[in-house]
Amino acid sequence: MATAVTRTDTSVTRSEREAAPESARPSLPLVDKAQCVAPPDARRLSKLYFERLAALEEGTAEYQYARNTLIEMNLSLVRYVARRFRSRGQEMEDVVQVGTIGLIKAIDRFDVSRENEFTTFSIPYITGEIKRFFRDTTWSVHVPRRLQELRVDLARAREELEGRGIPEPSVADYAALLELEEDEVIEGLVACNGYDATSIDRPIEAGGGQQRTGLIADLIGNEDPALALAENLQALKPHLAQLDERERTLLELRFGAEMTQSEIGEELGLSQMHVSRLLTRICTHLREEMLATD
Numbered sequence: 001m002a003t004a005v006t007r008t009d010t011s012v013t014r015s016e017r018e019a020a021p022e023s024a025r026p027s028l029p030l031v032d033k034a035q036c037v038a039p040p041d042a043r044r045l046s047k048l049y050f051e052r053l054a055a056l057e058e059g060t061a062e063y064q065y066a067r068n069t070l071i072e073m074n075l076s077l078v079r080y081v082a083r084r085f086r087s088r089g090q091e092m093e094d095v096v097q098v099g100t101i102g103l104i105k106a107i108d109r110f111d112v113s114r115e116n117e118f119t120t121f122s123i124p125y126i127t128g129e130i131k132r133f134f135r136d137t138t139w140s141v142h143v144p145r146r147l148q149e150l151r152v153d154l155a156r157a158r159e160e161l162e163g164r165g166i167p168e169p170s171v172a173d174y175a176a177l178l179e180l181e182e183d184e185v186i187e188g189l190v191a192c193n194g195y196d197a198t199s200i201d202r203p204i205e206a207g208g209g210q211q212r213t214g215l216i217a218d219l220i221g222n223e224d225p226a227l228a229l230a231e232n233l234q235a236l237k238p239h240l241a242q243l244d245e246r247e248r249t250l251l252e253l254r255f256g257a258e259m260t261q262s263e264i265g266e267e268l269g270l271s272q273m274h275v276s277r278l279l280t281r282i283c284t285h286l287r288e289e290m291l292a293t294d
Helices: 009-020 039-055 060-074 075-088 093-111 118-137 145-162 171-179 180-194 225-240 246-256 259-266 272-293
Strands: 203-206 211-215
Touching: 039 060, 039 118, 060 075, 060 093, 060 203, 075 093, 075 118, 075 225, 145 171, 145 180, 171 180, 225 272, 246 259, 246 272
Parallel strands: none
Antiparallel strands: 203 211
């Protein structure tokens, strides 16, 4: 939320403007209810106020009066830009407050001597401030700015591809349209999952929301206890291949056929003690090789 922006901006502006001494006003046209000035009049008056503002000393009463009046007169620009973001799920009042910060920055940096239109100059500042607000506050998981911007590109690309008759674009479709590597597209698609989050206690709804079939938490898988065993067996294979035939036979009889050491000794003509020492040596060697590989 835009907690950093207080709603005192316009109220302070109005109070300061009305509190400005009469000596501070004659050089500028008096604007009553500056927020209600029509956009064409606001553009005309803003030029006069900017010309006067450039000649005033910062911190004086007249300077504050001119600056605050400019803010109020041009709030319609903020509302105009904010309407572009009404589908983002944020309160419009918060978006307008954030956009007002951009407007103030534009007013403080505008150079009237360059003869640029203030409207053209200010809209990128307002838009940038609002986009920064969404970038910093609306992602459930923080991801790099590069991936946040890629998410926007992917959303636009999806709309274009759907318009071409591709309802479910592939990674290759995105990569070809955006002229990116497929790995970059995959990274961006994965990052999109961090934009929205949902509670694991949210019910799963089916049939148009008429039937609840469980909770999101029910879909979370548990770690398979046999997974680590399968991984260890795969890692063990190349080390088993390096053993000689007798060593592999000993392991097969002990762990494959599950014979006792005495039974193995009778099978191979060895003492039980010798079989025990051989198995201990083989297992120790394999364990050291596995640990060295990790």
